[in-house]
Amino acid sequence: MSRYRNFKIVLFCTAPNMINLTEKQLLRQLDWFDKYSGCDKVYLEPYRDGVLIPEEQLEMLIRVFKSRGVEVSGALTTTCNDLTPEHKEKVRFSGTYCYTNKEMRDYLVTTVEYTAKHFDEFILDDWFFTYCTCDECRAAKGDRSWEDFRTDLLAEVSENLVVKPAKAVNPNVKVIIKYPNWSEAYQESGYDPSKQRNIFDLIYTGTETRDTPNSDQHLPRYMSYSLTRLMENYAPGRNGGTWFDPYGCSPLEIFLEQGYLSAFARAKELTLFCWGSLYKNRVVRRSVCSSNRSTRSSTRRVRLSAHRRICRRTRRARIILRTSWAWSAFRWNSRPTSRRTAKAYSSPFRH
């Protein structure tokens, strides 16, 4: 039974996380997640970045998760390495596809079919976009803008290379598209929720806002809430959930806020990315301590208690800092002048 009343906790398992795990290791790690965050469901990924989990290993993972009462869905990251020597000339971004190239289109279909064969639901990680500007793409673009070309292209790929081949292999399969947190640039990279909401069964929202001032994206933190609501309005009742990770989440409260704001936006699932980055990670331990206390309250009390907790921690940290600075200053000022000079380079005010 789920630990939380209003949402499921989902762990995202990447192919590199899972490819070498033995049954014993998987059970031990699942015990850890059960203890700290709970694990109602997993998105289990057979393929990412050229890494493909062999069938035997995949079946073992599915069997073990199901034997522990964990719901199992699939996932797919649409990236690939260069498939031919000519692909080295392509101007791609971190292995994202050139969707005008025949070899790459065929390869994508192969990975989609492999995933659909094993799962009745799978989610696309948000590497589905394209920034390719190779000669083939420039020729196919013609006089159109990059936005028009890429949104048309990705809609065609969504339909013909993802959803249709998946449903041909497994008529029961539901395909989910996860949108990234950078909503201001969706169209430039081919994403178009207004078209794709009619192609995919479900959509999904990235809420990994991270440390606003100190991360390169500078995403406003309330976006974990507002983007979820926006996507829900794009496809009412079909926004499957939210997804965030622990990267760039220092102090740890940032990770918690991503979770709180995703939950307040009424996400049906909170997907924690990813298994390998979270196993034995202290952000999980912290989030659980907070969430367990929170779920016993009503929504209003949850909101207040979360807010008060963050304020309390911040206030405590400020007091500690002030006290230590005041104490250092007092000690510094009460030293004889000669010692001050000698110790000048160890003064706290000089660092």
Ligand SMILES: [Zn+2]
């Ligand atoms: Zn291209």
